[in-house]
Amino acid sequence: MSHSIQLQIIAAIAVITLIGLAVWAYRSAQKAHVKGYDLGYDDAKRGHELRIADHQHEIEHLQLKAANQRAAHQLERDAIIQDADARIAIFARRAAACTEADLNTLTAAANQLALANTTYKSMHAEDPARFAHQMQLQLINLAERMRVALDQPNDAQQPPADDILTFAANVSPNGKSWLVYGPDRCGKTSNASAIADALGLTAVLDDWQPGYRVPTSKTLVLTTATPPFPEFVRRVLSFDQAMSLVASKKGVAA
Incomplete structure (x- = not known):
């Protein structure tokens, strides 16, 4: 084989080798590009999920804040209504305003x-x-x-026992709240449902103390405190009076 043919063969092998290396480099670059794209996509997805979680947390915080503000507003509103009721009652009794x-x-x-x-x-x-x-x-x-x-x-004073029982026996259902007072363990809580039914009320608030918020309507309020109770106008019964009312209601029903 002549020297020129050998050179041609060597040159052909070199060209083939270079082409192979170029193909390998191209494919490696493509794989690296795809892998980099996938990594970038995963990073972007994780970042997006973190932002969504942050927004969700902020929304929950704002919802809780709004609920607390609504509750505080309700307490203020009940206090204003209670004060207005007392003032209207005073003017009506004293001056027939x-x-x-x-x-x-x-x-x-x-x-x-x-x-x-x-x-x-x-x-x-x-x-x-x-x-x-x-x-x-x-x-x-x-x-x-x-x-x-x-x-x-x-x-404006609390009427005699017979009068208050007569008044209590004829109240409209779900009207203004009533208070029943008595010593601890006298039976207020265990008889609360019967007392509430006798007064036409649907809710019960136990362990109330003077200075606490006063529900304006539909509520039987139980307390161990002693009179007077300026928060309630005429709508106060001792536990014994309340049980007398329950007994009289049952007698009428029978």
């Missing part, structure tokens, strides 16, 4: 606000409609408290 005519006026004004609410809604005036509805509800609540005040007797 509220009359049936005043009550009728409030009711008529509430009806007019209901009409205004409907009219504003038909005109697509949402803000005035919302305001009219809110004022209507406030007037309705005020009229209801005025009705309770007008039903109060002129004497």
